[in-house]
Amino acid sequence: MSKIPYRTYLTEEEMPRQWYNLRADMKEQPDVYLHPGTHQPITREDMLPIFCDELCDQELNSTDRYIDIPEEVQEFYKIYRPAPLIRAYNLEKALDTPAKIYYKFEGNNTSGSHKLNSAAAQVYYAKKQGLTSLTTETGAGQWGTALSMACAYFGLDLTVYMVKVSYEQKPFRKAVIHTFGADVIPSPSDTTEVGRAILKAHPGTGGSLGCAISEAIETATHQKGCRYVLGSVLNQVVLHQSIIGLESKIAMEKLGEYPDIVIGCAGGGSNLGGLMGAFMKDKLDGSRPQTDFIAVEPASCPSLTRGRYAYDFCDTGHVTPLARMYTLGSDFMPSANHAGGLRYHGMSPILSKLYHDGYMRAVSVEQTKVFEAAVQFAKCETILPAPESAHAIRVAVDEALRCRESGESKTILFGLTGTGYFDMNAYTSYLEGKMSDYIPTDEELQKSFDTLPKIG
Numbered sequence: 001m002s003k004i005p006y007r008t009y010l011t012e013e014e015m016p017r018q019w020y021n022l023r024a025d026m027k028e029q030p031d032v033y034l035h036p037g038t039h040q041p042i043t044r045e046d047m048l049p050i051f052c053d054e055l056c057d058q059e060l061n062s063t064d065r066y067i068d069i070p071e072e073v074q075e076f077y078k079i080y081r082p083a084p085l086i087r088a089y090n091l092e093k094a095l096d097t098p099a100k101i102y103y104k105f106e107g108n109n110t111s112g113s114h115k116l117n118s119a120a121a122q123v124y125y126a127k128k129q130g131l132t133s134l135t136t137e138t139g140a141g142q143w144g145t146a147l148s149m150a151c152a153y154f155g156l157d158l159t160v161y162m163v164k165v166s167y168e169q170k171p172f173r174k175a176v177i178h179t180f181g182a183d184v185i186p187s188p189s190d191t192t193e194v195g196r197a198i199l200k201a202h203p204g205t206g207g208s209l210g211c212a213i214s215e216a217i218e219t220a221t222h223q224k225g226c227r228y229v230l231g232s233v234l235n236q237v238v239l240h241q242s243i244i245g246l247e248s249k250i251a252m253e254k255l256g257e258y259p260d261i262v263i264g265c266a267g268g269g270s271n272l273g274g275l276m277g278a279f280m281k282d283k284l285d286g287s288r289p290q291t292d293f294i295a296v297e298p299a300s301c302p303s304l305t306r307g308r309y310a311y312d313f314c315d316t317g318h319v320t321p322l323a324r325m326y327t328l329g330s331d332f333m334p335s336a337n338h339a340g341g342l343r344y345h346g347m348s349p350i351l352s353k354l355y356h357d358g359y360m361r362a363v364s365v366e367q368t369k370v371f372e373a374a375v376q377f378a379k380c381e382t383i384l385p386a387p388e389s390a391h392a393i394r395v396a397v398d399e400a401l402r403c404r405e406s407g408e409s410k411t412i413l414f415g416l417t418g419t420g421y422f423d424m425n426a427y428t429s430y431l432e433g434k435m436s437d438y439i440p441t442d443e444e445l446q447k448s449f450d451t452l453p454k455i456g
């Protein structure tokens with residue numbers, strides 16, 4: 001029997017030419033977005049001042065199963081894709097498990113994450129519409145970096161509102177974004193009304209993703225030829241990220257494999273939504289009903305495992321539409337934890353709905369356990385994982401150890417979303433034994449739930 005290779009790549013010809021729209025196969029749709037003022041279902045016209053036209057259409061499209069990837073975006077993808085599907089032989093050996101562990105590695109580009117997949121698409125559509133600039137927010141910095149790369153390529157100006165604590169803690173992230181020609185403003189800032197109000201109410205605050213979103217939207221809507229773009233949570237982002245799962249499925253087919261378990265870390269849900277899409281399709285149509293889908297989130301920001309399934313704002317300043325999702329409340333301020341990309345109060349409405357309807361499950365993990373898995377993985381597989389990605393590694397390892405107990409040789413697929421070179425303070429704090437695990441109390445969560453908007 002020939003051995004399965006370490007790395008499986010697609011050829012350029014084999015790369016997907018269409019994204020997969022999971023909503024077209026869902027039995028029930030996620031609830032519609034509501035207007036923040038009127039609480040009525042949002043219309044395309046309501047969204048047009050904020051988002052590019054084509055992206056509004058994609059956001060509302062729940063019927064077209066496949067959507068063409070524009071030629072220009074396919075060309076851009078070819079610079080850093082296809083991403084390899086890697087068999088974690090060394091990790092399997094170290095765990096002494098009969099399980100087969102595969103991971104899809106999305107960290108092989110300068111942004112160090114999968115976020116470039118959606119950045120490329122969003123910037124392309126903005127350019128095509130004749131817009132000249134974009135605004136966005138960034139927390140840990142991966143999205144801001146990815147977007148600055150795509151804006152440099154397609155020729156658009158970009159302003160990034162970066163959560164102030166990250167801005168101060170990660171000067172090199174800022175430098176990379178500057179290198180690609182974008183402006184970076186620490187948020188909350190005095191450049192917007194909402195920023196000034198937040199600063200007045202919370203002087204000295206380190207900011208949050210929710211604040212930065214409000215600032216970026218305000219700036220976009222006050223500037224000609226400018227729109228706002230978001231790197232996760234939205235349906236359009238899950239659509240663009242479907243390339244991860246489509247490529248994974250083709251690669252696994254080449255190997256004669258199919259996953260029993262699909263695992264991804266979940267911040268806003270875009271990488272997991274993208275990875276699992278093509279496989280969830282088979283669960284929804286009944287051809288592969290048994291596949292186990294697992295979302296992994298930090299115990300410090302547990303939106304699926306401890307949140308409410310309710311309508312909520314996507315930002316702190318309450319200027320975004322309301323989405324029905326698993327949420328900790330838009331006022332929730334996660335404690336300082338080191339997986340910046342997973343510190344968001346809400347979750348993709350698509351994933352929220354699938355979770356609510358029992359198509360997938362979720363687990364939360366503590367960060368010291370996450371870093372333990374990250375270090376073990378790095379030593380075996382030679383890739384230094386992003387702390388976010390290491391959440392998925394943790395659960396992949398736990399599932400593989402379970403297989404060792406039971407003797408089952410399950411096939412595990414997880415998403416390795418990125419690399420952790422900008423997170424060395426976190427690694428150092430773990431290695432020096434200084435990392436702690438903070439888990440919010442029920443009382444703290446309740447305080448935040450109390451602020452959820454009351455919808456009819």
Ligand SMILES: *Cc1c(COP(=O)(O)O)cnc(C)c1O
Pocket residue numbers: 112113114115142143231232233265266267268269270271272341342386388389417418419
């Ligand atoms: C942003 C990010 C995540 C989390 O975002 P999702 O939308 O949930 O995928 C995970 N990993 C990395 C490396 C990221 O940059």
